[in-house]
Amino acid sequence: MLSSSSSMSFQDTVRALEWCEQGLRVLDQRRLPSAVEYQTFGSVRGVAEAISSMRVRGAPAIGIAAAYGVVLAARQRYRENPDTWKETIEADLAELAGSRPTAVNLFWALDRMRSEIRAIDGNPEPRLLQTARIIHDEDIAANRKMGELGASVLVGANGVLTHCNTGSLATGGYGTALGVVRSAYRQGVTRIFATETRPWLQGARLTVWELEQDGIPATLVADSAAAYLMKTGAIQWIAVGADRIAANGDTANKIGTYALAVAARHHGVKFMVVAPTSTIDWRTETGASIKIEEREQRELLNDYFLRPDSVITAWNPVFDVTPAELIDCIVTERGVVWNPDRQAMMALADAR
Numbered sequence: 001m002l003s004s005s006s007s008m009s010f011q012d013t014v015r016a017l018e019w020c021e022q023g024l025r026v027l028d029q030r031r032l033p034s035a036v037e038y039q040t041f042g043s044v045r046g047v048a049e050a051i052s053s054m055r056v057r058g059a060p061a062i063g064i065a066a067a068y069g070v071v072l073a074a075r076q077r078y079r080e081n082p083d084t085w086k087e088t089i090e091a092d093l094a095e096l097a098g099s100r101p102t103a104v105n106l107f108w109a110l111d112r113m114r115s116e117i118r119a120i121d122g123n124p125e126p127r128l129l130q131t132a133r134i135i136h137d138e139d140i141a142a143n144r145k146m147g148e149l150g151a152s153v154l155v156g157a158n159g160v161l162t163h164c165n166t167g168s169l170a171t172g173g174y175g176t177a178l179g180v181v182r183s184a185y186r187q188g189v190t191r192i193f194a195t196e197t198r199p200w201l202q203g204a205r206l207t208v209w210e211l212e213q214d215g216i217p218a219t220l221v222a223d224s225a226a227a228y229l230m231k232t233g234a235i236q237w238i239a240v241g242a243d244r245i246a247a248n249g250d251t252a253n254k255i256g257t258y259a260l261a262v263a264a265r266h267h268g269v270k271f272m273v274v275a276p277t278s279t280i281d282w283r284t285e286t287g288a289s290i291k292i293e294e295r296e297q298r299e300l301l302n303d304y305f306l307r308p309d310s311v312i313t314a315w316n317p318v319f320d321v322t323p324a325e326l327i328d329c330i331v332t333e334r335g336v337v338w339n340p341d342r343q344a345m346m347a348l349a350d351a352r
């Protein structure tokens with residue numbers, strides 16, 4: 001366990017990413033909850049690998065890690081040749097961009113770092129590090145704001161279900177949907193349910209671990225128990241995060257989100273998406289054009305079926321798209337969009 005865990009409070013949730021002189025310290029999420037182990041990555045290749053192997057995961061955290069990865073790339077490229085670093089670093093940006101396809105925060109962060117690169121004269125490290133730190137800090141501030149806004153929407157509810165892990169581990173700190181759950185708990189939403197989130201078990205390993213660190217009681221359910229949970233009347237809201245929100249409000253998030261939204265509509269349970277505006281992809285008109293990542297069959301298949309002569313395969317899409325019409329509201333740091341569609345979403349673009 002984290003040595004600081006007993007003193008952690010709402011104000012001081014676990015940090016999945018920390019910058020240090022040697023590079024980026026990453027809490028290895030593959031090992032949680034049985035081991036709390038940080039690794040330091042001193043190269044852009046290491047950071048890209050940390051993202052693709054899911055040591056670091058969650059859309060905002062992926063974007064933040066990539067921004068720090070750009071700092072490491074610039075350190076190396078500038079050292080190699082101060083005259084050509086702006087050209088050679090493009091290969092590193094491409095490597096980071098190739099680490100995971102669905103979370104748009106990755107591409108958003110790389111674009112932001114690239115525009116900074118264009119304006120730099122001399123040693124790039126101080127200025128790029130400052131920008132990466134700003135991206136990190138802005139994400140935490142956005143989470144706090146969304147926590148407040150989302151919790152005010154949940155006033156009067158007593159039960160909420162969340163999916164995947166959208167907490168401090170998945171962000172700069174505090175969390176998106178889990179940030180709302182954290183804030184809502186303080187104002188009386190005391191029945192908190194988390195799905196296991198198969199096959200990677202972000203809920204069963206990470207979300208309930210984070211809640212335990214905060215001393216927030218929660219109940220874990222199998223993904224397949226969610227519709228029945230809704231039927232019992234135990235929850236009034238579902239709160240989830242997002243990996244990419246299209247301009248019309250269609251939302252890509254962890255596989256299973258779509259099924260939850262369909263079941264929620266059937267049972268009269270309200271459905272909330274919580275995400276910073278860095279997760280909105282204004283260039284993507286609808287969810288139909290969002291690239292959905294598929295991961296290894298081995299995440300699903302029992303070892304027995306991994307034999308070369310087996311006729312059994314597995315299909316493992318790790319995200320799905322929930323159509324905007326199944327979403328009651330999208331909570332961002334710029335405000336809450338009710339009944340999202342293209343026009344309603346534009347209010348966020350205008351609020352820039």
Ligand SMILES: CSC[C@@H](O)[C@@H](O)C(=O)COP(=O)(O)O
Binds near residue numbers: 166176202
């Ligand atoms: C604040 S995190 C929002 C999403 O990134 C989260 O719900 C999710 O789907 C994470 O997927 P993962 O595959 O674990 O990176």
